[in-house]
Amino acid sequence: MAQPAAPMAVAAGPGGAPPDRSAPTRRGTELTMLAFAAGLVTGALMLVEANQEQQLTWRLVWYGLAYLALFGIAHAAVRAWAPYADPLILPCVALLNGIGLVMIYRLDLAYSERALQTNNDFSAQVPKQILWTTIALILFLVVLRLVKDHRTLTRYGYTFGLVGLVLLAMPAMLPGVIAPTINGAKIWLRLGIFSIQPGEFAKILLLIFFAAFLVSKRDLFMAAGRRVAGVDLPRARDLGPILVAWAVSVGVLVFEKDLGTSLLFFGILLVMLYVATERLIWVVVGLGLFVGGCIIAYNVFDHVAQRVQTWLDPFADYDRGGFQIAQSLFGFATGGVGGTGLGAGRPDMVPLANSDFITAAIGEELGLIGLAALLLVYTLLAMRGLRSALAVRDTFGKLLGGGLAFALIMQVFVVVGGVTKLIPLTGITAPFLSAGGSSLLANYVLVALLLRISDAARRPHGGSKPRIVPQTPIAEAHTVMVERPES
Template identity: 55%
Template sequence: MTASSTPHAPPTAPKARRHRTELWLLGFAVVLVTVALLTVQAAQDQPFSWDLLQYILGFVVLFGIAHVAIRVLAPYADPLLLPAVAALNGLGLVMIHRLDLTARGEVTNLATSQVMWLAVGIAAFVGTLWIVRDHRTLSRYSYTLGLLGLVLLILPIVLPNSEARGGAKLWIQTPFFSIQPGEFAKILIIIFTASFLVSRRDLFTTVGKHFAGIDFPRGRDLGPLLAAWAIAICVLVLETDLGSSLLIFATMLAMLYVATERVSWMLMGLSLFAAGAVAAYFLFGHLQDRVSIWLDPFQSPDGAGLQILRSLFALAAGGLFGTGLGSGYPSQVPEIHNDFILAAFGEELGLVGLTAIVLLYLMIVMRGLRAGIGVRDSFGKLLAAGLAFTIAIQLFVVLGGISKLIPMTGLTSPFLSYGGSSLLANYILIALLIRVSNAAREPDAPKKAAPAAPVSALPTQVVKHS
């Protein structure tokens, strides 16, 4: 009996190894964040304080809760997603605390607020895993979620208590806090786009005209592309936000290409966006100001060009290995704790440290795409691809903004930057990716053996006697 059961490994063995891998990597993230916090304290000649211990304990407890939630609600999920997020979030907390210590003439406590928002984000993460037990159920409500996403996008435009920051009208001010609805809208639009493309995929891939070696879709099938273009241009014009416009359009275009595998969609999408952006440039003065500052920030070195110029100086000062954590001057860059926090890492950790951070992001993107490849249903494949692409595109837009590759945008670095809306939305995004990866890695249920037929039902056999 013992020998016969040996070849069959218990089904929990691979799952247990995944949990141990995730736990060890989370432990490494905790050690990394703790050492970084102590390094900042030493570099700034600050003693070990109770606040510092609170940050470390809060970080450990919150990600311990997240690990347990995955172990219970998504036991087969990718073990690398949560540790990569923890490392990024922890490094962001370190830099925010470092900026608190050197605030220019102000008393700030952004790190404490960030830990509180982290707690809310982890609660949203656990809640999403608890509510969405099967990612395929989201496709049933795709049109409702898509409509809600559009409503969230236009809320800052129509509400009287909206607030403009950095020239972009993206925030809604409440008596207790500010919220950026567009951060949540991007997730809802991705869910709708994935469901819509799955339902129309055959039509998009089989019908069309062949011209110059390229398959072009019919005019009546251009609805999704035109809708994405219209949403992106409206956000660009009405909210003066180039970052969100690029993020929404590029994500939808990438999902359209994944669903159809047609290069013609990419060519038409890029052409439409370029034509719309050029037209908006000549029609609206605020876009002309953005582009002129991007082309020549020295025309206003103490005004609109100050942020990008100081960002470039910070990156140049960092060089290859940086000035050392806690030993630079990142507080000289206005609003560096938001969309320019990567410039702070570029100064103090140099190109090597900034590359390591980018690799953490790319790990999340790669594992998200891998989950999309492994999952069996088409909706899950497109959903994972859209969620992974939106992180990759957001990283590109942020890096392009701080290095003057593209005009400055209002996007924040996921999990690194200070802010509640971005942190909360990105934890919901990661929870959905973990749900898809769990479905991709979950083993098939063992097939039940057919019940043995009774002896009376067995066929009669003629046995030849030798």
């Protein structure tokens, strides 16, 4: 008969002895990189002013110092509340946010000049974007302070899931006065003088729900059904959750005319399901369902067919639906490899160049080299997030961290794929770059959660007096055990 497991000594967790303060936190590295990012942003502003034949003054230096001070506050909060967090995540975000502000300012100069020539009204976007950045950083501080342990989020997983679904469905359910159709998509809510995009916040809530659900119901997706051609298919009764997610994503595509959110929502679920089970068959089944839903929507709904036809040949309807993507392609061709230079191109010729098509504006003025460098910063940010997810000790943290990091890179793929005509055009904005408050607020919450997870992953669990606890049986331990079906 098996003997009971002997007690073992373990390091104190978050509620036990304090961690070893002698371990390096790399906060100095973070501050140095933030200063470097602020310097790049200041230099970019100077280039814009010089190429636009504006007078160079010391105010640009003060702008750069103010930007560094703003992120210096965020750095101080991370140093105090998440001292072991990854030192590269916040600088990457600061650089992306800064480059976005530079491009929005550069476009404001072009739009103001055009307004003077045509005697039209003009409202600058960069002051609003600075305000939204400040509010987003305040929200970042609040989340970092309140969520002291990411594992506490599992208590509210189903609540977050319900609220996320409600937020996702609200634009489709509410009348046009409150939820207007803007640029062909019904994804906004108008609240007085403010407009918000609830899908951005639903993304975070549903990520938390997916992670909590997959941790608690993992065995449901690990069970194998009938074997066909050497592949263990899922059991029919286990397809319920993925069918619900498929119905929701197709509903978003059909009723809100938003391919981007639909693709992002379903793609995140499939990746998290694969990470939880290591079964590729779930990804194959999910992609098959999504492609089937898109084919049905293409043949039934005119607006879906029009969007696909515009993607296939934007020049066939150049004066209307294809104008935006065609102008984007012209901008990329004008920029070439090296770009026209900051402030020396004509990115304002592309509609919505400061929001949905800001990557096209960057591609024109910074060229292939600049756009590739920007994508590398996004890749570095996602890789650091995935590294933290791999290193964290609990399964929920692994799934949540992996989902958050993938959400960032998936969003970038959808945005850049749309403006380069790789995939049909979507209404998703580039994280931290594009003008708009909803995206900034949601993505800074995402970054705060990533920092919290990375702090837990890198924090040394040492104490002067380790606690003695009974050893958990291996079948019940936190380590993920992958079930292999018998041949």
